[in-house]
Amino acid sequence: MPRTVSIAACQFVARPVAGFDEFAAHVRALLDRAEGADLVVFPELFTLELFTTFPGWTDLPASELTRIHAWGNTRFTEDYRRLFESEARERGQHIAAGSHLEKKDGRYLNVAYLYGPDGLVHCHDKTHIFPAEAEWHTEEGDTIEMVELPFARVGFNVCYEAEIPECAASLAEQGAEIILCPSFTFTEHGFWRVRHCAQARAVENQVYVVHCGGSAELPAGGPLPSPWGRSAILSPCDTPWDAPNGVVAEAPAPNIETVVRGEVDLDRLHENRESGAAPTFRDRRRRAGLYRDWPSHVDA
Numbered sequence: 001m002p003r004t005v006s007i008a009a010c011q012f013v014a015r016p017v018a019g020f021d022e023f024a025a026h027v028r029a030l031l032d033r034a035e036g037a038d039l040v041v042f043p044e045l046f047t048l049e050l051f052t053t054f055p056g057w058t059d060l061p062a063s064e065l066t067r068i069h070a071w072g073n074t075r076f077t078e079d080y081r082r083l084f085e086s087e088a089r090e091r092g093q094h095i096a097a098g099s100h101l102e103k104k105d106g107r108y109l110n111v112a113y114l115y116g117p118d119g120l121v122h123c124h125d126k127t128h129i130f131p132a133e134a135e136w137h138t139e140e141g142d143t144i145e146m147v148e149l150p151f152a153r154v155g156f157n158v159c160y161e162a163e164i165p166e167c168a169a170s171l172a173e174q175g176a177e178i179i180l181c182p183s184f185t186f187t188e189h190g191f192w193r194v195r196h197c198a199q200a201r202a203v204e205n206q207v208y209v210v211h212c213g214g215s216a217e218l219p220a221g222g223p224l225p226s227p228w229g230r231s232a233i234l235s236p237c238d239t240p241w242d243a244p245n246g247v248v249a250e251a252p253a254p255n256i257e258t259v260v261r262g263e264v265d266l267d268r269l270h271e272n273r274e275s276g277a278a279p280t281f282r283d284r285r286r287r288a289g290l291y292r293d294w295p296s297h298v299d300a
Contacts, residue, residue: 003266005152005178007210008034009041009231009249012098013257014049014216014224020079023049031087031095033259038151042098043214043231044159044184045110048224050076058222065136065223069103077102081113081121088115094149098182098212099126099158107139112156112182114147122147124156128164132186146174152266159183162211163197165204172205172281177266179205183213186225191254195232199246202234206273206281208248208264209234215255230254233262238276240268 010030017023026049027042034040050068051057060067069077077100084097099112110126110133125141144167146155155171162168162181171179181198185191191213198211213229220226230251237246249262273281 002268003151004263005039005266006037006263007039007041007178007233007261008037009210009212009233009260010034010043011212011229011231011251011256011258011260012043012046012214013255014046014052014214014218016052016218017049019053020050020074020076023047024079024083027083028087030257030259031091031093034093034261035091037093037261039094039096039149039154039178039210041096041180041182041210041212043212043227043229044099044112044182045101046098046184046214047076047080047100051224052218058219060223062223063135063137066101066103066108066138068101069108084113084115085119085121089117089119092117094120096156096180096182096212101136101138108137109141110138110158111141112158112180114154114156114180116149120147120149124158126158126161127167128161130160144170146171146176152177154178154180157181157198157201157209159185159194162194162201162209165201168201168205168207168209169284172207176207177269178208178210178264181209181211183211183229184225184227185213185229186227188228188254191228191230195230199234199237202246203236203278204280204284206236206269206276206279208269212260215257228254231258231260233260233264235264236269236272236276236278236280238272238278240272240276
């Protein structure tokens with residue numbers, strides 16, 4: 001019996017909402033469309049939709065984006081956690097709840113969450129932030145960990161982390177078979193950087209990558225970026241897969257709200273590592289000593 005995993009990537013389009021309940025209804029509508037998937041993925045920082053609940057939000061600077069953690073009587077982080085804990089349990093699905101700006105030990109971090117129906121709560125603090133994130137007072141996490149689900153070994157590379165090859169390599173060395181890449185890219189250039197890198201990570205580590213991005217329909221000139229995204233489920237580019245370009249499934253168009261559905265075969269992945277045309281996962285390990293001997297310093 002092959003080990004297959006049904007995946008749904010929710011391409012979320014942020015829009016102005018009146019409060020958390022409206023945001024939650026937006027989330028549930030996409031989860032309804034992801035019914036039956038083993039693993040559901042939301043984009044990075046899609047919770048920025050909650051910023052539109054603040055009075056005068058269009059006149060606030062981007063440095064105030066961390067308000068979505070907690071501000072006044074709002075406790076959006078707690079509400080966000082409860083929402084996805086409940087939805088994962090009630091729907092019997094594992095849900096990668098994108099990421100959210102959160103305050104931990106006095107520092108704001110970009111935190112990705114994975115919830116399971118059995119009470120699993122796995123979080124990953126983004127380890128490499130995009131330079132613009134520093135303007136939001138965001139700092140970096142220090143841990144990259146694989147998590148074992150009942151059907152697959154997975155781990156997070158949040159957006160810019162996919163552009164750092166060592167992040168995916170670390171997960172692959174820990175046994176990850178699927179890398180979850182929730183993304184929030186400000187421009188089409190940024191989207192293609194992440195997309196091309198996500199595809200490269202799939203090839204060089206012989207893993208599946210779920211690149212889940214989003215977009216926004218918001219007033220022009222406000223503090224929130226208008227992300228550019230087109231979600232896809234990616235495989236190594238090799239003959240066991242039907243698509244030569246490594247695309248298992250892809251959104252029909254960028255910047256629309258949709259759910260990308262696809263099924264991946266984990267046994268095929270491991271067979272490809274042993275007998276594929278390009279055994280990159282094995283060969284990277286085989287010549288590891290060569291890379292360690294390369295000078296690590298850069299002359300000024």
